[in-house]
Amino acid sequence: MPTSDRRGISLLVVTVAVLLLSVGLSVVIPRADLEVRRRHEDDLRFILGEFRRAVVRFERCHSRQPQNLDELLRDAEGRRFLRRAYIDPMTGSFDWQTGIDASGTFTVRSACAQPGINGVPYSSFR
Numbered sequence: 001m002p003t004s005d006r007r008g009i010s011l012l013v014v015t016v017a018v019l020l021l022s023v024g025l026s027v028v029i030p031r032a033d034l035e036v037r038r039r040h041e042d043d044l045r046f047i048l049g050e051f052r053r054a055v056v057r058f059e060r061c062h063s064r065q066p067q068n069l070d071e072l073l074r075d076a077e078g079r080r081f082l083r084r085a086y087i088d089p090m091t092g093s094f095d096w097q098t099g100i101d102a103s104g105t106f107t108v109r110s111a112c113a114q115p116g117i118n119g120v121p122y123s124s125f126r
Contacts, residue, residue: 034117037116037117038117040089040090041116041117041122041125043089044088044089044090044110044122044125045125047086047088047089048108048109048110048125048126050082050083050086051072051082051086051096051108052108054072054081054082055072055081055105055106055108057081058071058072058075058081061075061079061081062075065100065104065105065106066081066106068098069085069096069098069108073085088110088111088112090110090111090112090114090122091110091111091112095111096108096109096110096111097109097110097111097123107126109123109124109125110122110123110125111123
């Protein structure tokens with residue numbers, strides 16, 4: 001077989017391999033992105049649960065709502081109601097939004113307004 005024919009076949013094999021690789025990556029990359037987002041959402045739900053539990057412990061101890069997140073980290077007597085200052089997995093910083101909801105409970109929410117996988121904004125997660 002002449003050398004030019006072998007080069008043509010080699011080029012065809014490489015082209016088909018690149019095509020198959022690109023099709024495979026086009027399927028894998030979006031799934032990987034979805035898994036990362038799902039993991040961040042799970043982290044957000046866990047951290048928001050930690051905040052809720054810390055608020056309940058603070059209320060039992062002080063018979064009032066906390067004024068801010070710093071009181072949950074360390075109150076005037078030096079007690080801690082949170083293990084650590086959790087960062088918002090959606091923003092990557094300690095920029096939580098706090099407030100009092102309709103029932104009068106101190107709430108903590110993500111500062112990120114982007115919609116989650118289910119379409120609900122991260123700032124509405126509980």
